[in-house]
Amino acid sequence: MKLSEINGENANVELKVKILSLSRRETTTSKGETVYYYGLLGDETGVIPYTAWEFPAPIKAGDVVQIKYARSRIYNDRIRLYFDSKTEVLLKPGEDIEVKRTYKETKLMDLSLKNPFVTVTGKISNMSGKEYNKAGNTFTIYNGFIEDDTSRVRISSFGQALENGRIYRMVGARVSEFNKQLELSIGDKTEVIPEDEDMDFERYYKLFEVDNPAGGITILGFIITLGTKSGIIKRCSECNKPLANGVCPDHPDKPTKLDIFTYFTLDDGTKYIQCIAGKKAIMPFLGIKDEDLPRVAGDIYRMLEDKLYGHAVRVNADFIKSEEDLSLRVNFIAGITKEDIDKDIKVSQ
Numbered sequence: 026m027k028l029s030e031i032n033g034e035n036a037n038v039e040l041k042v043k044i045l046s047l048s049r050r051e052t053t054t055s056k057g058e059t060v061y062y063y064g065l066l067g068d069e070t071g072v073i074p075y076t077a078w079e080f081p082a083p084i085k086a087g088d089v090v091q092i093k094y095a096r097s098r099i100y101n102d103r104i105r106l107y108f109d110s111k112t113e114v115l116l117k118p119g120e121d122i123e124v125k126r127t128y129k130e131t132k133l134m135d136l137s138l139k140n141p142f143v144t145v146t147g148k149i150s151n152m153s154g155k156e157y158n159k160a161g162n163t164f165t166i167y168n169g170f171i172e173d174d175t176s177r178v179r180i181s182s183f184g185q186a187l188e189n190g191r192i193y194r195m196v197g198a199r200v201s202e203f204n205k206q207l208e209l210s211i212g213d214k215t216e217v218i219p220e221d222e223d224m225d226f227e228r229y230y231k232l233f234e235v236d237n238p239a240g241g242i243t244i245l246g247f248i249i250t251l252g253t254k255s256g257i258i259k260r261c262s263e264c265n266k267p268l269a270n271g272v273c274p275d276h277p278d279k280p281t282k283l284d285i286f287t288y289f290t291l292d293d294g295t296k297y298i299q300c301i302a303g304k305k306a307i308m309p310f311l312g313i314k315d316e317d318l319p320r321v322a323g324d325i326y327r328m329l330e331d332k333l334y335g336h337a338v339r340v341n342a343d344f345i346k347s348e349e350d351l352s353l354r355v356n357f358i359a360g361i362t363k364e365d366i367d368k369d370i371k372v373s374q
């Protein structure tokens with residue numbers, strides 16, 4: 026039998042497969058403490074997850090095994106293989122199988138480190154390349170964003186350029202975590218297919234709906250507190266570090282630059298969340314420019330209080346992982362318009 030031939034419940038599965046991953050977990054059941062194993066296995070026709078209540082100790086990821094008397098069942102919309110005390114697992118030393126990988130079609134909002142390889146479809150933006158030199162070879166890493174109708178995340182591509190504004194389907198993109206957010210990367214094993222259609226996205230969400238570090242999300246809410254230490258901060262022009270006493274310990278000779286650091290609490294009626302915003306988001310909202318900063322520095326807290334505290338706003342922001350919850354890193358902030366309210370009502374219905 027091949028994996029692609031399993032199509033539901035089968036009490037007597039016999040296969041030759043490659044164990045792709047193997048994890049061990051302890052759990053407490055009504056019978057007490059037990060150990061089970063789980064992971065992915067594959068053959069020339071596909072990959073499926075398995076759970077093993079019994080597993081011969083010497084078997085490890087990468088081994089090819091002959092399996093008899095395993096059971097298949099559908100779990101979470103996916104076929105899963107179960108090994109119990111009746112299942113025979115026989116190691117086939119020296120054998121290999123060319124596994125055909127399959128990847129679940131995933132929306133960007135549903136990315137998770139638990140499913141590290143996925144198929145995604147989205148639009149590329151802000152992509153630019155940087156050249157690196159390694160062992161005499163020059164290669165390029167491209168960094169940018171990918172977005173769909175649910176979220177926007179960072180994407181990096183090793184060697185392969187992607188066109189800004191273009192939609193791609195990516196089979197076998199890898200999910201990782203970077204800077205408290207999820208990120209996708211594509212390498213030489215990822216299949217990248219340009220699509221002809223175009224997409225436009227408006228991602229309005231209620232705070233209670235988001236439990237993932239999703240990016241480029243629009244939230245409408247009230248600012249219910251403004252952090253008292255919000256205002257102008259000095260940064261090193263070389264390393265961008267915020268400077269407590271005006272001098273960078275690593276670059277004491279470099280000039281400093283001014284930034285605005287703002288933190289506030291946003292409440293959208295379903296939940297409240299801590300937000301941070303820098304000058305890129307705040308300056309257009311206050312109607313000031315870089316060259317105004319030294320002049321308005323003494324007045325900035327009053328300006329923030331005036332325009333932010335107690336106001337209804339629309340923010341476009343990235344959710345980032347905080348210690349136990351999510352917080353928002355604000356990209357853009359504006360007053361609420363009638364159009365926003367109409368869209369918000371549409372989302373709520």
Ligand SMILES: [Zn+2]
Nearest residue numbers: 261264273276
């Ligand atoms: Zn510095």
